[in-house]
Amino acid sequence: MKxxxxxxxxxxxxxxxxxxxxxxxxxxxxxxSDALDxxxxxxxxxxxxxxDAVKGVDAxxxxxxxxxxxxxxxxxxxxGHAPDGAVFLDCSTIDVAxxxxxxxxxxxxGYEMVDAxxxxxxxxxxxxxxxxxxxxxxxAFKRAEPILQAMGKAVIHAGDAGAGQTxxxxxxxxxxxxxxxxxxxxxxxEKLGLDPQTFFDISSQSSGYxxxxxxxxxxxxxxxASPADNDYQGGFATALMLKDLRLAMEAAxxxxxxxxxxxxxxxxxxxxxxxxxxxxxxxxxxxxx
Numbered sequence: 001m002k003x004x005x006x007x008x009x010x011x012x013x014x015x016x017x018x019x020x021x022x023x024x025x026x027x028x029x030x031x032x033s034d035a036l037d038x039x040x041x042x043x044x045x046x047x048x049x050x051x052d053a054v055k056g057v058d059a060x061x062x063x064x065x066x067x068x069x070x071x072x073x074x075x076x077x078x079x080g081h082a083p084d085g086a087v088f089l090d091c092s093t094i095d096v097a098x099x100x101x102x103x104x105x106x107x108x109x110g111y112e113m114v115d116a117x118x119x120x121x122x123x124x125x126x127x128x129x130x131x132x133x134x135x136x137x138x139x140a141f142k143r144a145e146p147i148l149q150a151m152g153k154a155v156i157h158a159g160d161a162g163a164g165q166t167x168x169x170x171x172x173x174x175x176x177x178x179x180x181x182x183x184x185x186x187x188x189x190e191k192l193g194l195d196p197q198t199f200f201d202i203s204s205q206s207s208g209y210x211x212x213x214x215x216x217x218x219x220x221x222x223x224x225a226s227p228a229d230n231d232y233q234g235g236f237a238t239a240l241m242l243k244d245l246r247l248a249m250e251a252a253x254x255x256x257x258x259x260x261x262x263x264x265x266x267x268x269x270x271x272x273x274x275x276x277x278x279x280x281x282x283x284x285x286x287x288x289x
Contacts, residue, residue, distance in 0.1 A: 001057075003061060004028075005063075007065075008039050011118065028046050058083075061090075066092070070099075090113050090156030100161050103130075112280045113161070115214040117167075132164075133158065133167035165247075192225075238269060245269055272284075
């Protein structure tokens with residue numbers, strides 16, 4: 001297929017490269033000249049304008065920083081410029097309302113579109129092992145699925161437009177609560193005189209089992225290898241976790257959902273990021289304790 005890829009940052013660059021590896025012709029656009037140079041090295045054709053990149057394509061994939069940019073790009077550069085019949089896949093993590101409104105605009109113009117935010121981080125983007133949570137019609141999902149499979153290990157249809165974003169922000173809201181609880185328990189056990197590795201050996205095989213402990217241990221030298229063993233470099237940045245938590249809090253307010261634990265988690269990450277730790281992996285919040 002001929003695929004336009006808009007947004008070649010830490011995640012998008014690796015995703016576009018994996019589409020090339022899968023045999024697709026990728027027409028890439030980004031505002032960064034360095035990102036475009038890397039995309040060219042990875043086998044993409046590069047363009048200086050998004051409108052040019054989407055000409056003659058079968059699909060458009062976007063990976064952008066926020067909802068306002070997604071709305072602007074699709075409104076100004078994609079809808080009406082991509083060929084009739086192209087399918088749109090927005091893999092950005094944005095608010096549910098914007099995901100629905102952009103989808104509605106694309107649908108009104110005769111296109112099919114899905115929101116397909118990802119889970120897995122930079123390493124998974126580079127390795128092609130992302131998980132995609134997809135919102136859109138069954139028809140749009142069917143068209144998007146083989147494209148997403150070239151970039152991930154799991155592609156799950158979550159429901160109608162906006163459902164992918166709902167799944168993403170609720171998943172990461174839960175992840176934030178799990179990580180903070182794991183950090184509190186590990187540090188309390190240590191302060192009470194229990195060896196951290198011993199605590200890991202016990203809790204990871206009992207009712208305290210959870211992904212943050214078992215697969216992403218936040219204490220260096222304990223449990224599995226994780227960003228904690230690399231001074232919290234790489235992984236999923238605290239600033240990105242905070243972005244997702246802000247989206248979750250906005251959605252909670254809009255849906256009249258009670259989220260007291262998640263609200264507290266959001267406040268803790270707000271403080272941690274404000275203290276200058278936004279670039280560190282989100283598991284670095286253990287430093288708070």
